[in-house]
Amino acid sequence: MARHIYSCPLRWSDMDAFGHVNNVVFLRYLEEARIDFMFRLAPGDGSPSFAGGSVVARHEIDYVRPLVHRHSPVTVESWVTKIGAASLTIAYEIKDPEQVYVRASTVVVPYDLAAERPRRISAEEKLFLQEYLAEEPAAV
Amino acid sequence: MARHIYSCPLRWSDMDAFGHVNNVVFLRYLEEARIDFMFRLAPGDGSPSFAGGSVVARHEIDYVRPLVHRHSPVTVESWVTKIGAASLTIAYEIKDPEQVYVRASTVVVPYDLAAERPRRISAEEKLFLQEYLAEEPAAV
Amino acid sequence: MARHIYSCPLRWSDMDAFGHVNNVVFLRYLEEARIDFMFRLAPGDGSPSFAGGSVVARHEIDYVRPLVHRHSPVTVESWVTKIGAASLTIAYEIKDPEQVYVRASTVVVPYDLAAERPRRISAEEKLFLQEYLAEEPAAV
Amino acid sequence: MARHIYSCPLRWSDMDAFGHVNNVVFLRYLEEARIDFMFRLAPGDGSPSFAGGSVVARHEIDYVRPLVHRHSPVTVESWVTKIGAASLTIAYEIKDPEQVYVRASTVVVPYDLAAERPRRISAEEKLFLQEYLAEEPAAV
Numbered sequence: 230m231a232r233h234i235y236s237c238p239l240r241w242s243d244m245d246a247f248g249h250v251n252n253v254v255f256l257r258y259l260e261e262a263r264i265d266f267m268f269r270l271a272p273g274d275g276s277p278s279f280a281g282g283s284v285v286a287r288h289e290i291d292y293v294r295p296l297v298h299r300h301s302p303v304t305v306e307s308w309v310t311k312i313g314a315a316s317l318t319i320a321y322e323i324k325d326p327e328q329v330y331v332r333a334s335t336v337v338v339p340y341d342l343a344a345e346r347p348r349r350i351s352a353e354e355k356l357f358l359q360e361y362l363a364e365e366p367a368a369v
Numbered sequence: 370m371a372r373h374i375y376s377c378p379l380r381w382s383d384m385d386a387f388g389h390v391n392n393v394v395f396l397r398y399l400e401e402a403r404i405d406f407m408f409r410l411a412p413g414d415g416s417p418s419f420a421g422g423s424v425v426a427r428h429e430i431d432y433v434r435p436l437v438h439r440h441s442p443v444t445v446e447s448w449v450t451k452i453g454a455a456s457l458t459i460a461y462e463i464k465d466p467e468q469v470y471v472r473a474s475t476v477v478v479p480y481d482l483a484a485e486r487p488r489r490i491s492a493e494e495k496l497f498l499q500e501y502l503a504e505e506p507a508a509v
Numbered sequence: 510m511a512r513h514i515y516s517c518p519l520r521w522s523d524m525d526a527f528g529h530v531n532n533v534v535f536l537r538y539l540e541e542a543r544i545d546f547m548f549r550l551a552p553g554d555g556s557p558s559f560a561g562g563s564v565v566a567r568h569e570i571d572y573v574r575p576l577v578h579r580h581s582p583v584t585v586e587s588w589v590t591k592i593g594a595a596s597l598t599i600a601y602e603i604k605d606p607e608q609v610y611v612r613a614s615t616v617v618v619p620y621d622l623a624a625e626r627p628r629r630i631s632a633e634e635k636l637f638l639q640e641y642l643a644e645e646p647a648a649v
Numbered sequence: 650m651a652r653h654i655y656s657c658p659l660r661w662s663d664m665d666a667f668g669h670v671n672n673v674v675f676l677r678y679l680e681e682a683r684i685d686f687m688f689r690l691a692p693g694d695g696s697p698s699f700a701g702g703s704v705v706a707r708h709e710i711d712y713v714r715p716l717v718h719r720h721s722p723v724t725v726e727s728w729v730t731k732i733g734a735a736s737l738t739i740a741y742e743i744k745d746p747e748q749v750y751v752r753a754s755t756v757v758v759p760y761d762l763a764a765e766r767p768r769r770i771s772a773e774e775k776l777f778l779q780e781y782l783a784e785e786p787a788a789v
Binding site: 247252253256257260282284285286287288289290291292295 | 429
């Protein structure tokens with residue numbers, strides 16, 4: 230089982246008035262990792278359709294440790310925990326070599342932009358996603 | 370059981386390149402509603418301590434319908450679904466009179482900024498929170 | 510000479526780690542005021558074209574006083590200081606009854622989205638903009 | 650004369666509903682470059698005081714070309730165009746090898762956080778800044 234590794238640079242403005250990376254901003258980090266995973270890797274594996282659109286149906290996110298701005302990036306590891314007929318679930322950990330900051334998961338629905346409606350996952354996409362499929366979600 | 374009602378103005382920049390309010394931005398709306406609920410109302414009811422600090426431990430959020438920018442605000446209704454010894458769970462609906470856009474919940478941990486650690490919920494805070502307590506979470 | 514008055518709600522997240530509304534965020538307030546001015550008022554006065562697109566060519570912004578998050582909105586007053594053949598200049602003050610926080614100006618270029626290029630200001634738009642035209646820019 | 654070079658990663662969410670990097674977001678890029686310049690480099694050259702605080706007094710920014718999200722970073726080149734008694738002016742270009750997207754300048758005022766007031770630039774800081782001093786601002 231592979232994990233997609235995304236090196237995520239922080240911005241100073243990611244911190245809020247309490248001096249920590251704001252809880253909402255971590256979902257931006259997940260978005261960047263997910264787009265890198267689905268938009269950048271998928272086409273190379275023959276799944277141009279994901280680039281055409283997908284919709285977030287649900288997030289779950291657990292905040293394990295606070296994070297302060299620094300110049301080195303954090304790592305977002307992503308993998309797939311469920312492949313349904315018309316949705317998939319991505320799990321993530323936001324971490325560095327010392328510790329985990331966030332564990333999360335997102336239900337994504339592929340979307341047909343032309344027809345303006347959700348669509349099924351193709352056989353080709355399934356093949357690609359299965360490389361990243363792990364039975365276990367992130368342990369919280 | 371009361372619900373806290375927050376009228377949440379949108380910003381044009383809340384939309385992403387797909388022309389919808391971005392999924393991450395809805396968590397900003399929840400943050401605004403939660404701060405309004407906990408920072409503004411609580412002190413008047415004798416709970417200055419919440420203003421001193423609290424930490425988000427977890428979010429769950431379901432996206433029911435897309436939302437496009439408009440000049441009228443959306444309503445964020447908030448209530449309490451669980452009061453623990455050292456945490457509480459807030460449920461929300463983001464809606465307008467016609468429909469619901471988002472259902473979500475957040476686990477909040479009161480935080481002692483001086484001691485730099487989580488703290489227990491006081492008896493006084495419990496009284497305040499119980500006014501907003503409902504057994505049922507938002508139906509998804 | 511009229512000024513366009515926009516009541517601009519703050520968000521808690523507009524503050525940065527120094528506990529003030531971040532300098533970049535004030536440009537969001539200007540954006541909201543400008544959109545309210547150009548997208549909302551203009552159509553009612555017969556200038557649907559502005560809603561079709563416009564591009565920011567330049568900002569100048571002076572920070573007069575720091576602003577801390579509060580629950581009452583600030584006021585953004587906007588007016589027009591220059592109407593060119595294919596651009597206009599909007600001046601602004603961000604203020605409340607006690608003081609001015611920011612003075613700024615923006616050069617806006619009307620844009621033809623279909624043709625993908627800048628376009629001239631129509632006679633009709635000029636009439637609308639002239640109501641807000643003042644010779645003097647904001648005094649800094 | 651040296652220029653400070655900052656490699657600035659974009660985020661997908663930097664785009665607005667028109668599908669371009671939003672004009673306000675470019676000021677975030679300038680902020681990241683400026684913080685990298687002043688907070689990270691200055692201390693190593695013996696100017697810890699800049700890290701203690703500084704305030705933006707003014708921005709001027711010209712938008713030369715639209716920018717669309719991509720996975721490769723843009724470069725922010727920064728240099729100093731004026732060193733006053735209690736302020737300095739930084740000029741920037743946001744570019745890639747092919748073209749320039751933005752030219753801008755910022756007046757920064759060093760700030761004494763303990764005394765809560767602006768302060769003078771030290772002789773030591775002047776020496777550091779002079780390495781980046783160029784008489785000419787960015788040509789617009």
